[in-house]
Amino acid sequence: MxxxxxxxxxxxxxxxxxxxxxxxxxxxxxxxxxxxxxxxxxxxxxxxxxxxxxxxxxxxxxxxxxxxxxGKDRRLDTRAKEQKRMVHMQGLSTFVFAYFMLAAAVPILLIIVYGIKSILGVDLFPDQHLFDFFKDL
Structure with a gap:
């Protein structure tokens, strides 16, 4: 000892x-x-x-x-910095999550709107359809 x-x-x-x-x-x-x-x-x-x-x-x-x-706890300053870093990272991760969810939701929403438009028979561009565009590729 x-x-x-x-x-x-x-x-x-x-x-x-x-x-x-x-x-x-x-x-x-x-x-x-x-x-x-x-x-x-x-x-x-x-x-x-x-x-x-x-x-x-x-x-x-x-x-x-x-x-x-x-002995005396001298880590209070370190803990405060770590807590601040965690709050910052939480905000950043929330932003990234929201961005990816929005990026996934927009194409799905556009497909739904296109389907509704097709069902209702609305023709924005006469004699042109989405499937015709894919046939040409």
Missing amino acids: TRNSKRNIDVYTHHVMSAIDPEVTKTLNLVQLRAIRTAVSANAPFRQHAIDIRGVLPLYFLKLYFVILM
Whole structure:
């Protein structure tokens, strides 16, 4: 079981720093390296919780780990942004759905109107019919 300790911060910082390409690391001066290490160490995920307890339960055939974290909820801003994004996407999806429904309904409506026109015997263009147009194709 570990608590927030200097050792954990150093291990985390070392892990993050080791992910940087060694050729890039060689180009950094000492001041830049210290600034990066300080920033990484200050923003380590386990440093952001008031209570951070981690441990391992060794059992016969396996090991189980556990994590207990407690601290101030800092996700309110993130949740507000996500909610705003969801409202925007809901409006967009409603618009797209309405567009496709309208695109499907217009041809069906035109076919119905044409059928009613034909049944009533209304002839808008004398000696020209829709079926005659298809015969020529």
